[in-house]
Amino acid sequence: MELGQVPLHFSRLAMFPLFDLAHYVASALGLREQRGAVEISYQSPIACWVSTMLHCFGGSVLSSLMLAESPVGFLANSTNVLLASLVWYLVFYCPQDIFYRCFSFLPLRLMVAGMKEVTRTWKITGGITHANSHYKNAWLIMVAVGWARGAGGGLISNFEQLVRGIWKPESNELLKMSYPVKVTLVGAILFTLQHTQSLPIARHNLMFFYTIFLVVTKVTMMLTPSAISPFAPFEAVLGRMLFGWQHPPSNMKSEAKLSSSSTSSSCDSPSTRENSDGAKKRQVKKVE
Amino acid sequence: MELGQVPLHFSRLAMFPLFDLAHYVASALGLREQRGAVEISYQSPIACWVSTMLHCFGGSVLSSLMLAESPVGFLANSTNVLLASLVWYLVFYCPQDIFYRCFSFLPLRLMVAGMKEVTRTWKITGGITHANSHYKNAWLIMVAVGWARGAGGGLISNFEQLVRGIWKPESNELLKMSYPVKVTLVGAILFTLQHTQSLPIARHNLMFFYTIFLVVTKVTMMLTPSAISPFAPFEAVLGRMLFGWQHPPSNMKSEAKLSSSSTSSSCDSPSTRENSDGAKKRQVKKVE
Amino acid sequence: MELGQVPLHFSRLAMFPLFDLAHYVASALGLREQRGAVEISYQSPIACWVSTMLHCFGGSVLSSLMLAESPVGFLANSTNVLLASLVWYLVFYCPQDIFYRCFSFLPLRLMVAGMKEVTRTWKITGGITHANSHYKNAWLIMVAVGWARGAGGGLISNFEQLVRGIWKPESNELLKMSYPVKVTLVGAILFTLQHTQSLPIARHNLMFFYTIFLVVTKVTMMLTPSAISPFAPFEAVLGRMLFGWQHPPSNMKSEAKLSSSSTSSSCDSPSTRENSDGAKKRQVKKVE
Numbered sequence: 120m121e122l123g124q125v126p127l128h129f130s131r132l133a134m135f136p137l138f139d140l141a142h143y144v145a146s147a148l149g150l151r152e153q154r155g156a157v158e159i160s161y162q163s164p165i166a167c168w169v170s171t172m173l174h175c176f177g178g179s180v181l182s183s184l185m186l187a188e189s190p191v192g193f194l195a196n197s198t199n200v201l202l203a204s205l206v207w208y209l210v211f212y213c214p215q216d217i218f219y220r221c222f223s224f225l226p227l228r229l230m231v232a233g234m235k236e237v238t239r240t241w242k243i244t245g246g247i248t249h250a251n252s253h254y255k256n257a258w259l260i261m262v263a264v265g266w267a268r269g270a271g272g273g274l275i276s277n278f279e280q281l282v283r284g285i286w287k288p289e290s291n292e293l294l295k296m297s298y299p300v301k302v303t304l305v306g307a308i309l310f311t312l313q314h315t316q317s318l319p320i321a322r323h324n325l326m327f328f329y330t331i332f333l334v335v336t337k338v339t340m341m342l343t344p345s346a347i348s349p350f351a352p353f354e355a356v357l358g359r360m361l362f363g364w365q366h367p368p369s370n371m372k373s374e375a376k377l378s379s380s381s382t383s384s385s386c387d388s389p390s391t392r393e394n395s396d397g398a399k400k401r402q403v404k405k406v407e
Numbered sequence: 408m409e410l411g412q413v414p415l416h417f418s419r420l421a422m423f424p425l426f427d428l429a430h431y432v433a434s435a436l437g438l439r440e441q442r443g444a445v446e447i448s449y450q451s452p453i454a455c456w457v458s459t460m461l462h463c464f465g466g467s468v469l470s471s472l473m474l475a476e477s478p479v480g481f482l483a484n485s486t487n488v489l490l491a492s493l494v495w496y497l498v499f500y501c502p503q504d505i506f507y508r509c510f511s512f513l514p515l516r517l518m519v520a521g522m523k524e525v526t527r528t529w530k531i532t533g534g535i536t537h538a539n540s541h542y543k544n545a546w547l548i549m550v551a552v553g554w555a556r557g558a559g560g561g562l563i564s565n566f567e568q569l570v571r572g573i574w575k576p577e578s579n580e581l582l583k584m585s586y587p588v589k590v591t592l593v594g595a596i597l598f599t600l601q602h603t604q605s606l607p608i609a610r611h612n613l614m615f616f617y618t619i620f621l622v623v624t625k626v627t628m629m630l631t632p633s634a635i636s637p638f639a640p641f642e643a644v645l646g647r648m649l650f651g652w653q654h655p656p657s658n659m660k661s662e663a664k665l666s667s668s669s670t671s672s673s674c675d676s677p678s679t680r681e682n683s684d685g686a687k688k689r690q691v692k693k694v695e
Numbered sequence: 696m697e698l699g700q701v702p703l704h705f706s707r708l709a710m711f712p713l714f715d716l717a718h719y720v721a722s723a724l725g726l727r728e729q730r731g732a733v734e735i736s737y738q739s740p741i742a743c744w745v746s747t748m749l750h751c752f753g754g755s756v757l758s759s760l761m762l763a764e765s766p767v768g769f770l771a772n773s774t775n776v777l778l779a780s781l782v783w784y785l786v787f788y789c790p791q792d793i794f795y796r797c798f799s800f801l802p803l804r805l806m807v808a809g810m811k812e813v814t815r816t817w818k819i820t821g822g823i824t825h826a827n828s829h830y831k832n833a834w835l836i837m838v839a840v841g842w843a844r845g846a847g848g849g850l851i852s853n854f855e856q857l858v859r860g861i862w863k864p865e866s867n868e869l870l871k872m873s874y875p876v877k878v879t880l881v882g883a884i885l886f887t888l889q890h891t892q893s894l895p896i897a898r899h900n901l902m903f904f905y906t907i908f909l910v911v912t913k914v915t916m917m918l919t920p921s922a923i924s925p926f927a928p929f930e931a932v933l934g935r936m937l938f939g940w941q942h943p944p945s946n947m948k949s950e951a952k953l954s955s956s957s958t959s960s961s962c963d964s965p966s967t968r969e970n971s972d973g974a975k976k977r978q979v980k981k982v983e
Contacts, residue, residue: 457869
């Protein structure tokens with residue numbers, strides 16, 4: 120096999136079963152490590168199962184809703200659902216917690232996380248192709264569906280948490296995007312541009328290099344605790360260019376304070392609340 | 408008519424108009440007895456009407472959403488909607504409250520509740536048939552849609568309450584299933600098994616015996632105030648077998664503490680909050 | 696052109712681009728004037744953009760959901776979305792805030808608001824025609840979809856606020872209808888009656904007079920600060936006739952108090968909360 124053909128062969132990789140399995144394991148582990156998840160798993164195994172399914176198949180649910188298809192359509196693929204359910208059972212209820220302890224071993228954890236990122240590329244391109252079959256060349260819908268399919272679990276996190284009895288209206292993935300959601304949006308834009316032939320690169324090459332980027336940044340961020348998003352400098356420049364006309368530096372600081380106070384819990388003690396209200400009023404005055 | 412033919416004739420019973428009417432009456436009475444519902448009915452008759460419709464047609468709304476059909480499709484059946492609206496009007500705004508007082512008379516109440524349970528069987532089987540017409544032999548979707556159609560009002564209760572300005576994220580029917588939702592899930596599984604011919608029983612026989620079980624348990628639970636769910640022993644055994652491997656008592660306690668703090672209401676006053684936490688802890692201990 | 700032909704010509708008016716543009720400007724200005732919106736626009740431009748799109752295309756999103764069509768279908772119309780995005784950019788990020796200051800000039804503001812009301816008529820009739828193409832002569836669905844298309848931004852306001860991290864479950868447009876939502880409901884009923892030929896008036900005449908009514912009341916309400924809804928007397932009579940049988944005047948007063956307390960913020964200080972709970976309990980006693 121020549122070196123130049125690696126991307127082409129890579130783009131023909133089958134996701135089922137190994138990569139899908141890794142995605143389910145990484146998703147279930149991610150859920151298990153959220154606060155209160157273990158308790159929910161004993162209180163109500165059904166809520167825990169639904170929550171896990173939303174983590175594993177959230178992209179499918181969200182993109183189906185967007186294209187007016189059955190949001191429970193993923194259940195028709197019994198093999199994948201049973202696989203994900205098996206993973207759910209092993210992660211939460213395995214005797215002696217053997218399964219979870221195994222995958223807490225860093226090298227194994229890194230491998231699973233890396234493989235999960237590979238499935239992301241496939242999901243984005245799948246979503247874009249699917250959207251294109253519904254709406255011919257509607258590039259905004261392609262971006263939206265590709266994004267939703269690739270980052271579904273994150274985008275619906277508010278409603279996934281609601282299943283577990285948790286409601287955090289003050290934060291969502293649009294207000295404060297996490298890195299995976301951000302990188303999926305960038306990917307959805309790139310693959311849509313490639314699809315509409317605005318980007319002079321072959322599809323399999325883009326898939327190859329985007330996946331490499333995903334895996335490398337993911338692994339790096341897991342290994343370095345205080346990692347900075349690779350988008351931070353671009354965001355700063357772009358934000359300054361597009362949205363930052365009227366930001367004097369002093370203003371910026373008070374805004375940072377504001378954002379931190381507004382993402383705090385919804386039921387602060389009255390005193391905190393008044394402070395933040397006061398801050399908001401001042402902020403409005405300054406901006407005006 | 409022979410005795411052996413009773414189930415067959417029973418399975419041909421028409422739900423419209425008598426049984427449907429009983430379902431609407433029982434649903435509207437159930438809503439009226441919820442805290443704050445009478446005030447809402449005077450503040451905003453429209454919110455009260457929408458809420459009543461969600462109680463009466465919730466199963467239809469939820470199963471339509473699941474199968475990517477119009478969630479307001481039930482409105483196309485004007486006769487049923489007008490019947491339900493008439494019931495809504497009589498339950499909430501009848502002069503001297505005659506209607507509500509009539510149906511507070513226990514024997515009448517029992518009859519209506521029993522008839523409502525009969526419609527449940529019809530809804531579950533209807534949902535399963537409907538799901539099967541969309542996804543051939545996808546048994547997970549059949550169970551999901553049968554369950555949603557039969558117990559829709561319960562499953563969407565969080566959003567039904569939102570219409571009335573009430574939001575209780577800390578509780579939902581997946582986290583803490585009520586008896587009707589639980590028995591509908593069991594029914595949906597049984598009828599799906601029957602549909603895929605894994606259960607050696609004729610459909611009309613299963614309908615007959617399942618309905619008898621529904622009506623008898625419902626009436627029993629209404630007559631005995633501190634009734635225990637007939638599923639409690641099975642659940643205990645099943646929970647112990649499947650999910651209970653690693654529960655040392657010491658672990659449980661710390662877990663109970665954690666769970667109560669995370670599932671408590673988002674805006675309780677501090678005192679209520681502590682009380683309910685205490686209650687939950689006691690509850691958890693009892694279950695153990 | 697004769698005077699009698701004015702309504703006919705009026706009914707053939709094209710909404711694109713001028714009236715659509717006015718709708719986007721009025722919607723974006725409305726959003727910008729909500730508390731906290733300016734801060735969100737700097738914290739997260741994407742959340743602000745999504746929120747603005749929900750304000751501009753909320754009717755389309757909601758009516759698509761109701762008829763089981765793609766809720767993101769409006770994105771396929773790239774021209775309109777780009778136009779709305781341009782307006783969003785100018786309203787929130789224009790250097791020196793020139794755009795916002797221009798449209799704060801009252802005569803310009805009135806013109807834009809008036810033109811927005813014109814689009815409402817077109818949306819209602821569009822929604823009714825659309826619903827009729829799905830469900831032949833289902834008048835309840837026609838009213839519902841016409842209403843949703845015309846007043847979508849208002850009806851989904853709870854979820855639009857959620858995008859901005861705000862959650863006010865205690866108030867929604869069904870519990871306490873704003874004037875635009877109310878007048879759209881009346882319009883949807885009138886146009887449905889006209890569609891089913893129960894109303895002896897030509898379609899273009901109804902469109903003409905309904906739009907005049909919309910624009911005149913809107914402009915009047917913007918000019919007179921303490922304006923009373925023109926429906927208030929009808930509502931009082933209708934409410935008394937249909938829903939007010941058992942209301943002694945004393946009861947009414949406590950109810951008014953109640954409603955005002957129930958629409959207060961979701962995170963009241965404990966003392967307010969207890970008072971309102973107490974009031975509710977007393978209320979329940981009185982009603983029973």
